Every structure is written in structure tokens, then in C-alpha cells.
Amino acid sequence: MVQEEIRRNNVGTLLRHVHLGGSVSRTALSERMRLNRSTIMALIAELTRAGLVREELPQGTGRAGRPSLVVRPESGRAYVLAFDVAVDRLVAARVALGGIVLDRREAVRPRAGADLDRVVEVLAEFGRRLHGEAPPDALCVGVGASYCGMIRPGDGMVRFGPDLGWVDQAFGAELGRRLGLGLPVSVGNEAHLGALAEQQRGAGANLQNLIYLHGDVGVGGGIIVGGKLLDGDSGYGCELGHMVVNPYDGRPCGCGSHGCLEAEVGERALLDAAGRPAELFGRDAVRAVADDADRGDPAAQEALHRIGDWLGIGVANLCNLFNPGMVIFGGTLREIYPGMAAQVRARIAANALPVARERVRLRTSALGYDATLAGAAELGFSGLLADPLGVLARTAPCSARR
Numbered sequence: 001m002v003q004e005e006i007r008r009n010n011v012g013t014l015l016r017h018v019h020l021g022g023s024v025s026r027t028a029l030s031e032r033m034r035l036n037r038s039t040i041m042a043l044i045a046e047l048t049r050a051g052l053v054r055e056e057l058p059q060g061t062g063r064a065g066r067p068s069l070v071v072r073p074e075s076g077r078a079y080v081l082a083f084d085v086a087v088d089r090l091v092a093a094r095v096a097l098g099g100i101v102l103d104r105r106e107a108v109r110p111r112a113g114a115d116l117d118r119v120v121e122v123l124a125e126f127g128r129r130l131h132g133e134a135p136p137d138a139l140c141v142g143v144g145a146s147y148c149g150m151i152r153p154g155d156g157m158v159r160f161g162p163d164l165g166w167v168d169q170a171f172g173a174e175l176g177r178r179l180g181l182g183l184p185v186s187v188g189n190e191a192h193l194g195a196l197a198e199q200q201r202g203a204g205a206n207l208q209n210l211i212y213l214h215g216d217v218g219v220g221g222g223i224i225v226g227g228k229l230l231d232g233d234s235g236y237g238c239e240l241g242h243m244v245v246n247p248y249d250g251r252p253c254g255c256g257s258h259g260c261l262e263a264e265v266g267e268r269a270l271l272d273a274a275g276r277p278a279e280l281f282g283r284d285a286v287r288a289v290a291d292d293a294d295r296g297d298p299a300a301q302e303a304l305h306r307i308g309d310w311l312g313i314g315v316a317n318l319c320n321l322f323n324p325g326m327v328i329f330g331g332t333l334r335e336i337y338p339g340m341a342a343q344v345r346a347r348i349a350a351n352a353l354p355v356a357r358e359r360v361r362l363r364t365s366a367l368g369y370d371a372t373l374a375g376a377a378e379l380g381f382s383g384l385l386a387d388p389l390g391v392l393a394r395t396a397p398c399s400a401r402r
């Protein structure tokens, strides 16, 4: 029994290395897993027979000698469905091992209050279509979803989603029911998932201590310390957007407080600072401010500088608290950060302790708007990576479930 558990664990660990690395040599696997070459070869053989990896010659090897084979994830066999609920947008994708998006659907979400039924209807329709168009022998091994709010771990209940006006909505259970695939839907907070995705295959690849700030209407946060997400006592931690930076005359926040970071740097604050009319909103409106600033428009530049000052205060506090190796700006912050980087840096220099900030790197997200979707896909893959052969044995091919 113990032997069997060790083997299962090793098969899963090897698949995880290949899934995240994309292309890994036998030697590297042997070193990382501290297993001898013949054990590694036996594990690769099992995963190859299962259709999850393949071995091939590395790209770009010229003529010399016998190059050693690399192991790559196989994208035709197992996939997950990944969903992303952002304020403006609903996205669904079929994602293969290696994080490869095979197919996707996207819809604009009207800003229309608590609309669980509508959101689930659109996503479930997308999901069923993606599933229906998968090759007949492909296996859907999991479903993950990212949501812009506070999620109860375990059942995907949205406890609080101020930007969509959702309180205690059974999102994960409803989406699972409407998909009708007999698979549970794992749901996570968008910024938590974005942080993990950036750490797994983005700007913070392999860093153990990083902070991810995700701009949408508000600002979400994910903090990774010692390689692990800080999600708090009950899963609701890292609400960096509700860190108070301006308590005395701050702007009202969707959470009911005043002067929260997201109230001062979120979408409305930026558009107001840039003098944009109240009926303009959304990521395109935010991008337009960044573009105008790029072209030298003084009002847009001034707006970015003001917002950047508040953002810098927030990041300076985070440096003092967590001493991160990197702070990553994602979502709409990725669009506007370059125009306010000087203000953010100036605030950090003025307000963070020298030893807490001396090594911090400030970066924009490498995965862009897909960071949250990539994180949702990883949630979907977690079962397969824990027990690849067991999950395959328990999963019926797509053709049998249509």
C-alpha cells in the first residue's frame, strides 16, 4: 500500500514538472525528483502509455552526438474546462496539459447587478459547446473557475462579490449542475488564482515570495509567501484592494468603507481623475487613458500620476509587511502601471523600509488578462496532477458523455 502511494505520488510529481516546465529532460527530472534514471524512465513510460506525455528530440539540437530526449505534455488526451468571471467579461476555455488553450469562447458581461442565472447560463453553454467539440477520445478531467469576489473554499459559494453585487450565491454548484458533466467545479478568487498562475508560468516563475495585484473595477490581491498562497483562516485573505490608504477624505468603496486602495486606484477613480464622463467604464476606457497618456495628453498623464501615488502607498505598505521579491501588476493595472511607475517607485522609496524594499522587483503580468483563466485551469488540473492514472481510469471519454 505504501509502495503504491509512493508510486502514485511520483507519477503525479513527474507530470506536474512536465505540465509546468513544458519540456523537461530526463536528467532534469531525475535531479529535481531525486530519483535514479531507471525509476524516472519507468514513470515516463507509464505516463506515455496513458497518453499524457511524449518523449521527443529537443528543438534546435544540431548535428552533434546523440541529444537526450525531452519529455513534453501531450495535449490531445486530457483537458480541463476553465472559466473566468470578470466584471466586464465571461470567458470559457478548453485547456490542455502544459497550460495550452485549445479553444475559447468569450462574451461581454453587461453590468447588471446580481445575475447568477445569466452568468451561469452563458458559461454553461460555452462549456457544453467546448466539450462537445473536443475529440471523441479526449477526457475532461476537471473544471476550474475564477471569480472576482470572495469564494468559500470547498463548494464555490460566492460569499461576497461587491463588483457584481453578489452575496452568498451558489456559483460553483450551479455551474456544475448546468454543465451536466458529472464533474464538480472548483472555484477560486481571481487574484489568488492570478498570483498562482504568475508564479507557476508567468512573471514570477519559481519565486517563493511575491505579491500580485489585479485591477478590474476594483483591485484584488494574491500574496505568495514561502511558495504558498496566504489565503487566511477561512480562505478570504489577501483583500489588498480593501487596505485603507486614505481614511480621512478617501473615496467611498464598494465594500462600504472609505479610502480603500481600490477606491483610490480602481477604474472609477482613474476615469474620474482623467475627466472621463460617468457613462464610460470598462477595460477599454482604462486602456484609452493609458494610450492618451502615452501620446502625451497632460490630463491623462496627470491622472495616472495621481493614481500611481496611491498605488505606491499601498505597495510600500506591502513591502514593509511581506518583503516580497516581486510585485506583479495584472488585469487593468498592467495597462496603466507603465504610466505611473515613477510615482509608485518614488512612494516605495519614501515610505518603505530600505531593507524591506531593496530587492523588490516591480513587473507587469506576463500572462495578461489570461492570468486568472490560467489559474482556473490549474484548479481544474489539481485532481489529475495528484493521481494521474487513477483519474484517467475513473473518467469516461467525451464521446460517452455527450
Ligand SMILES: [Zn+2]
Binding pocket: 241, 242, 253, 254, 255, 256, 257, 258, 260, 263
Ligand atoms: Zn473597500
